[in-house]
Amino acid sequence: MARTIKVNYLARVEGEGALTIRFKGDKPSAVELRIFEPPRFFEAFLRGRAYLEVPDIVARICGICPVAYQMSACHAIEDALGIRTDGTLRALRRLLYCGEWIESHGLHVFMLHAPDFLGYEDAIAMAKDHREWVTRGLGIKKAGNAIVAALGGREIHPINVKVGGFYRVPTRTELSVLLPALETALGDAEMCLDWAAQFEFPAFERDYEYVALRHADEYPFCEGRIVSNKGLDIDLHAYEEHFAELQVPHSTALHSVVRGRSDYQCGPLARFNLNFDRLGERARDAAERVEFVPPCRNVYKSLLARMVEIIQAFDEAIRIIHGYAPPDAPAIAVTPRMATGHGCTEAPRGMLWHKYTLDETGLVEDARIVPPTSQNQKCIEQDLWQLAPTLAAMPHAAATRRAEQAVRNFDPCISCSTHFLRLAIERED
């Protein structure tokens, strides 16, 4: 008998999407993650803007991960202008990014995803029975936000990020006052990992191609080569040669594939699998204690990868603040020139690739942005194809919940996956 699982409005994800799985007998006949977030034409708006305005404009692509957009844009423009932020300015950028990872992962783990594992419709209902965990989660999230607000001016769409550095760098005190809250939240995060490790993770594995940045000696934020567990190892300038985007009728977002292969996964689980050896001691110990080590092919455990990354981000933030002394200048001086530059950083949800072409006065001639959720969209659908036979055997309501949970594994950010200005490639070469 044909049966359809339909979720008309996916809740607890950022942005607007819907999900349909159609069955013929026990076999799935169609899987559609439909994204109907209205198209937003950011790349078009960027044409003709001054390079200094770009970080402010691209932040508005996503209210959940504005820092990621600002970082990828700054790095791409700095690449075009031939400058590099080093030393303290580079450390401050990592600190800002730590804050965003904590805030964004904290939101997802405690408010959006954990309720799935414990059987609640939201964190507020969950708080009735598990108040201390929700409170800890909110404390973690708040500590992450405090970093972004101190350094960026505010949590959402920070105003202090500039091509070449910052408008103003913090005093030592402005950062060191954060330390007690960060220490507490780090301890809480370790407890929360132990707690989350006891969740019941559905037995589901797939042989993913994981793609993430990899840096010579750091857990990746803003720099590195693009690597995968299937042999990819490229400079980020070569991104377009190795990845393609396809348009599908049911979505305003484009689907990404590795050329010559197929779907891939980016995000916390990909980073964890590819960069476990780059984690600090504190995060690695915590992960090993709960026996969460690579290779992990169960995408439901991305929740644990997020927890490990929260620990890593707190640990690193504390180290950066301890070592901080204000630099002489808040930003490197910049002279515009005609050039093209690339930037790729690790947004909370995965790789975020930008490319800009500037004219001789520093105005943008062309911009291209590839956000993580469109890279993961095909991977999500492939998961659902494989999950479908299990779903067919479940009662309808439970099957629907399980399907939604599978989508949430990716923490999809639908708002930021719909703003393309590019000829879509219909067929893969």
Added chain:
Amino acid sequence: MPTRKKKPKLAVFKFASCDGCQLSLLDCEDELLVLADAVRIASFAEASSRVLRGPYDISLVEGSITTPHDAERIREVRAQSRVLVTIGACATAGGVQALRNFRDVKEFARIVYARPEYIDTLATSTPIANHVKVDYELRGCPIDKRQLLAVLSALLSDRKPSIASHSVCVQCKLRGNVCVMVAHGTPCLGPVTHAGCGALCPTYHRGCYGCFGPAETTNTGGLEWALVAAGASHEDIARTYATFNAAAPPFRRAQEEQLVQIRPKEGRRG
């Protein structure tokens, strides 16, 4: 006689937006659980799978209207809402998406998508108040979460929320900042921008770029000489007005005033 009142129903609705303004509510980490005790969260897709039917006592609306379907949906939301509060520049002015209002959207869609026929979009991004009656407006891109909490607590205790309408300059002086325009010659839209952020940018040594939209009374003509004296060209000034509140009438006019001064030169060149 006191009757036991049912908790008011709070709903959050999203239109074309970046989700940042509704995230402000989840960013109230200290107040969230208290607020959740005081209201019934009846619809908040970003945070909950639960959807209770209307009518709703307070509806927060984020985002602008950019599709025919959304133009319909906002009417349904209004019909279900006792008090409707728009949150953020997208909802109050059309947001950054209103930049499309001055350009050819079909052209955009053609360049963006190989199969533009799949894409359903309007040529404009318009504020909620162009479509339905709005009771209160919270400015900003994003809104300030303290302002949001103040408005919610006023509404929950049946008080009329009061939202300051002066300029960023007033807040900047209250904060005791050194004026970046006077001291460093940094162009700043503070004199014509709506208060609410606490003069954040000047506090971080940069000029205001107008993310809270126009103040109640604006003298953009009067600001022009100061911006030019600070080294901004007419092109620069026009671009600065054309960001997150580009379609708000005073900013729209200010932008046109600048463009008019550029065009004759271009004419001569061509």
